[in-house]
Amino acid sequence: MKIVLQHLTKRFPSRGKKSHGEVTAVSDFNFEIPDGKLVGLLGPSGCGKSTTLNLICGLLSPTEGKIFFGSDDVTKLAPENRGVGLVFQNYALYPHLTVLKNIIFPLENLKGTAKLSKEEMRERAYQVAKLVQIEELMDRKPKELSGGQQQRVAIARALVKMPRVLLLDEPLSNLDARLRLQTREEIRRIQQETQITTIFVTHDQDEAMSISDLIVVMKDGIIQQIGAPQEVYDNPANLFVAKFLGTPPINIFLGTIRNNRLYIGEDAVLVVPDVPEGEVVVGIRPEGFLLTGNASLSCALKRLEVMGRDVSVVCANAACEGGTLRAIINAEGTPLPNTETVRFSLKPQKVFLFRKETGERIECNLVPLTEVK
Amino acid sequence: MEKQNRKAWLYLLPALLFLLVFMVYPLVDVLIYSFEEGYNSASQTFFGVGSYNYSYVLHDPYFLQALKNTFLLVVITVPVSTGLALFISVGLSSIKPLRNLFQTIYFLPYVTNTLAVGLVFMILFKKTAYSDGLVNLFLHWFGSPSVDFIEGSYGAKMFVLCFYTIWVVLPFKILVLTGALASVNQDYYNAARVDGTRRGRIFYRITLPMISPMIFYLIITGFIGAFKAYSDAVALFGTNLNAAGMNTIVGYVYDMLYGDSGGYPSYASAAAIILFVIVLTITCINLLVSKKHVHY
Amino acid sequence: METHINYQKLEKSTKTHRILRNIFVYTMLALWALMVLFPFYWMVLTSLKSYGTYNAEYIPKFFTLSPTLQNYADAFTAVPLGRYLVNTLLFTVVTTALMLVVTTLAAFAFARLEFRGKNLVFTLFLALMMIPNELVVITNFVTITDAGLRNSFTGLILPSVTSVFYIYLLRENFAQIPDTLYYAAKVDGTSDLRYLRRVMLPICRPTLITVAILKIIECWNSYVWPRLITDNPDYYLVSNGIQEIRENGFGRENIPAMMAAVVVISLPLILLFLVFRKKIMAGVSRGGIKG
Numbered sequence: 028m029k030i031v032l033q034h035l036t037k038r039f040p041s042r043g044k045k046s047h048g049e050v051t052a053v054s055d056f057n058f059e060i061p062d063g064k065l066v067g068l069l070g071p072s073g074c075g076k077s078t079t080l081n082l083i084c085g086l087l088s089p090t091e092g093k094i095f096f097g098s099d100d101v102t103k104l105a106p107e108n109r110g111v112g113l114v115f116q117n118y119a120l121y122p123h124l125t126v127l128k129n130i131i132f133p134l135e136n137l138k139g140t141a142k143l144s145k146e147e148m149r150e151r152a153y154q155v156a157k158l159v160q161i162e163e164l165m166d167r168k169p170k171e172l173s174g175g176q177q178q179r180v181a182i183a184r185a186l187v188k189m190p191r192v193l194l195l196d197e198p199l200s201n202l203d204a205r206l207r208l209q210t211r212e213e214i215r216r217i218q219q220e221t222q223i224t225t226i227f228v229t230h231d232q233d234e235a236m237s238i239s240d241l242i243v244v245m246k247d248g249i250i251q252q253i254g255a256p257q258e259v260y261d262n263p264a265n266l267f268v269a270k271f272l273g274t275p276p277i278n279i280f281l282g283t284i285r286n287n288r289l290y291i292g293e294d295a296v297l298v299v300p301d302v303p304e305g306e307v308v309v310g311i312r313p314e315g316f317l318l319t320g321n322a323s324l325s326c327a328l329k330r331l332e333v334m335g336r337d338v339s340v341v342c343a344n345a346a347c348e349g350g351t352l353r354a355i356i357n358a359e360g361t362p363l364p365n366t367e368t369v370r371f372s373l374k375p376q377k378v379f380l381f382r383k384e385t386g387e388r389i390e391c392n393l394v395p396l397t398e399v400k
Numbered sequence: 401m402e403k404q405n406r407k408a409w410l411y412l413l414p415a416l417l418f419l420l421v422f423m424v425y426p427l428v429d430v431l432i433y434s435f436e437e438g439y440n441s442a443s444q445t446f447f448g449v450g451s452y453n454y455s456y457v458l459h460d461p462y463f464l465q466a467l468k469n470t471f472l473l474v475v476i477t478v479p480v481s482t483g484l485a486l487f488i489s490v491g492l493s494s495i496k497p498l499r500n501l502f503q504t505i506y507f508l509p510y511v512t513n514t515l516a517v518g519l520v521f522m523i524l525f526k527k528t529a530y531s532d533g534l535v536n537l538f539l540h541w542f543g544s545p546s547v548d549f550i551e552g553s554y555g556a557k558m559f560v561l562c563f564y565t566i567w568v569v570l571p572f573k574i575l576v577l578t579g580a581l582a583s584v585n586q587d588y589y590n591a592a593r594v595d596g597t598r599r600g601r602i603f604y605r606i607t608l609p610m611i612s613p614m615i616f617y618l619i620i621t622g623f624i625g626a627f628k629a630y631s632d633a634v635a636l637f638g639t640n641l642n643a644a645g646m647n648t649i650v651g652y653v654y655d656m657l658y659g660d661s662g663g664y665p666s667y668a669s670a671a672a673i674i675l676f677v678i679v680l681t682i683t684c685i686n687l688l689v690s691k692k693h694v695h696y
Numbered sequence: 697m698e699t700h701i702n703y704q705k706l707e708k709s710t711k712t713h714r715i716l717r718n719i720f721v722y723t724m725l726a727l728w729a730l731m732v733l734f735p736f737y738w739m740v741l742t743s744l745k746s747y748g749t750y751n752a753e754y755i756p757k758f759f760t761l762s763p764t765l766q767n768y769a770d771a772f773t774a775v776p777l778g779r780y781l782v783n784t785l786l787f788t789v790v791t792t793a794l795m796l797v798v799t800t801l802a803a804f805a806f807a808r809l810e811f812r813g814k815n816l817v818f819t820l821f822l823a824l825m826m827i828p829n830e831l832v833v834i835t836n837f838v839t840i841t842d843a844g845l846r847n848s849f850t851g852l853i854l855p856s857v858t859s860v861f862y863i864y865l866l867r868e869n870f871a872q873i874p875d876t877l878y879y880a881a882k883v884d885g886t887s888d889l890r891y892l893r894r895v896m897l898p899i900c901r902p903t904l905i906t907v908a909i910l911k912i913i914e915c916w917n918s919y920v921w922p923r924l925i926t927d928n929p930d931y932y933l934v935s936n937g938i939q940e941i942r943e944n945g946f947g948r949e950n951i952p953a954m955m956a957a958v959v960v961i962s963l964p965l966i967l968l969f970l971v972f973r974k975k976i977m978a979g980v981s982r983g984g985i986k987g
Binding site: 084085086105106107108111112113115117119121122123124132133135136137184188 | 585587588590591592593594595596597598601605606609610
């Protein structure tokens with residue numbers, strides 16, 4: 028089922044002190060989710076991603092804008108009439124019902140022609156239980172299950188009525204680190220087997236990057252960027268997106284453009300043919316540093332962190348935000364630095380320029396110094 | 401931490417003293433009283449030891465009347481008040497505007513003097529030579545003949561007593577149930593809504609099981625409270641409850657102890673212990689039943 | 697498209713349902729509110745009607761055009777209502793104050809001090825919570841009578857000075873205060889009593905206030921014990937006073953004056969409730985049971 032959001036806006040009356048006006052949780056959203064995709068809504072807490080989810084499932088109604096499932100306008104439809112499955116952050120499994128009864132619960136609500144017999148319900152329940160691999164837990168109560176198992180039951184309950192859209196609110200946040208890795212693969216697998224359009228909310232960029240077909244990065248109720256994970260990573264639309272994605276995080280420098288050269292501190296690092304002169308913010312991914320060639324960026328070495336195949340080079344540089352930068356270098360074949368000063372050259376495709384005032388990306392062509400004479 | 405024996409006991413001393421004199425000793429004493437036959441409160445002597453007091457009480461028509469009244473009161477008011485409280489609380493939790501106002505109003509009877517407001521109820525229901533009273537006025541509107549609720553038939557009197565008792569106990573129940581309803585995680589309702597569950601089903605399948613511990617708590621305390629009914633009856637029918645035929649077990653105990661028919665602490669003790677045994681038994685039955693039906 | 701029409705219909709019926717349900721809920725709630733408030737309204741209304749007007753109304757009227765305060769004057773002059781009020785006030789204040797001291801000390805011992813047999817004694821205390829008052833009142837009556845304390849404030853007050861339940865409630869609250877505060881105070885050379893007064897009591901003030909209010913309500917409305925222990929009207933509390941007024945006051949059946957007395961008696965607690973509404977409701981839902 029294709030999902031289309033048009034000018035979707037949600038404002039809440041501001042609570043507490045009677046400051047006039049409202050809080051805008053979601054501001055003028057426009058995007059289209061193709062059928063059968065797994066989409067991650069990504070952003071720091073309070074950015075409006077859960078609100079967006081609640082708008083899509085109908086627990087909240089938008090202040091402005093429209094929501095379409097396929098060609099149907101569902102904006103004003105009550106949640107039960109939208110055919111969505113929702114998995115809550117805390118799972119919301121009914122504590123007094125067994126796993127089987129929890130899964131059957133939505134089916135018992137069906138009326139009229141959709142009504143199912145007891146056997147059909149059981150059969151459907153066991154089908155989804157098999158899909159999420161919890162068949163052997165059907166007679167337990169939720170409190171007898173581990174967090175990961177509860178999560179699966181919650182997904183099964185959301186899937187059993189064959190929803191047109193599956194929504195997951197922070198599906199992994201209540202799990203420990205090991206389970207998190209396992210469960211996110213599991214979500215990916217289930218989504219691919221069922222081919223249901225799925226939207227999940229997360230604040231963990233790792234999580235969103237690893238399993239989504241499409242990620243939507245949000246901040247303060249405004250969409251920052253939409254795209255495939257790798258595309259967003261390789262081509263961030265602004266400073267916020269660049270900083271939000273990637274571990275270890277991107278290194279941020281204050282740079283200057285002079286004579287078609289990009290300077291960090293006093294070092295000219297790249298050639299930029301078509302950017303007006305002035306100060307810019309420079310973002311360099313940790314893997315964008317090279318120890319070879321005519322290295323130009325000089326830094327004071329602080330320490331080396333060897334992590335098997337890769338080495339993390341931690342250096343001090345006055346122009347860098349926070350004073351230190353972290354470069355990740357492939358350890359094989361490169362002699363490790365042992366001097367007090369390290370000199371790097373940069374991979375142009377890993378370097379991004381942003382406007383100093385707005386943080387907007389400056390689209391430009393970066394060229395290594397060596398290639399221009 | 402080293403022991404602070406002496407100091408601790410010093411802090412406990414006042415409470416211990418009061419409890420020993422006014423709770424522990426009386427507890428033992430009441431048992432002894434109940435088995436002392438022919439106790440004379442003037443000379444403080446008795447003839448012998450035995451179960452005569454119990455058999456006297458159990459054969460006393462006044463006690464049997466009180467027993468019947470109390471049982472009727474319990475059987476009627478506990479289910480009705482719990483059900484009504486549930487109904488009102490569910491209504492209260494489903495609204496937002498005016499909720500606080502309603503809650504405040506509903507709680508008012510809790511802080512009023514049972515005796516004083518009982519007098520108002522008496523006047524509302526009473527039929528006198530001057531006036532049939534307000535409730536009878538309503539009855540007239542519906543074409544019913546007037547009924548004397550205070551000095552009339554047993555059924556009418558029982559009705560008023562039950563009505564007033566329910567009026568008095570509802571605030572506590574509504575308060576507890578609205579609290580219980582508010583503590584149910586909203587996510588369960590959202591989950592059920594997304595699944596298209598109808599309201600009735602949400603109520604029976606989710607809300608009721610989730611608040612069942614509190615409902616059983618209310619039923620148990622309701623039973624205990626209703627068995628101890630006394631001042632509501634006094635408020636409506638005056639201190640001479642035996643004459644009105646509306647005495648309760650607790651009323652019987654006090655009447656045996658003091659007042660025009662008083663001076664028999666042995667009979668009072670026996671009756672009090674019978675009451676205690678009844679309450680204990682019913683509480684145990686309640687607990688057993690609730691084990692089966694309360695879900696967690 | 698067919699589905700579109702279907703959706704609109706669904707949407708509409710959901711909305712009508714909601715409106716109908718709201719009307720029903722509000723009607724029911726308003727009805728019960730009326731049921732609760734009506735006796736209060738009737739009591740105030742009747743107290744404002746003159747004796748003659750009231751008795752002339754064969755069919756009671758729902759309002760009065762000639763309100764009078766005469767009944768209130770009668771209530772204070774023809775019967776000793778003022779006396780009852782002062783008695784009750786005295787009884788309530790002294791009982792509540794004593795109870796706070798006794799329960800606080802005991803709760804402190806249970807929460808803070810280490811002594812042999814602590815758990816056993818505390819368990820016994822909890823067991824006492826299940827003993828109904830009706831069971832012990834008989835012997836207490838005899839004890840107080842034998843001590844010659846009938847018709848005295850001492851006799852009225854003594855049996856209600858301790859409450860196991862409030863000791864329990866306070867202990868739970870005291871136990872939540874981190875031990876480190878106590879050790880810090882000890883290092884500074886603070887005595888236990890001073891620590892209790894200067895640290896614990898201020899921190900637990902909300903609970904203490906709740907306990908005090910609940911006890912005040914209980915005292916103001918107590919009927920059974922005062923009835924057993926007093927037969928001299930000089931020592932009557934309001935509950936007994938109102939019963940006395942009903943049976944022997946004002947000559948025959950001066951109902952407006954009686955209602956005036958009822959209003960005077962009910963007012964203090966209603967005011968207390970309106971001021972401390974949140975505290976009282978929170979306190980009661982934590983385990984207050986009437987009686």
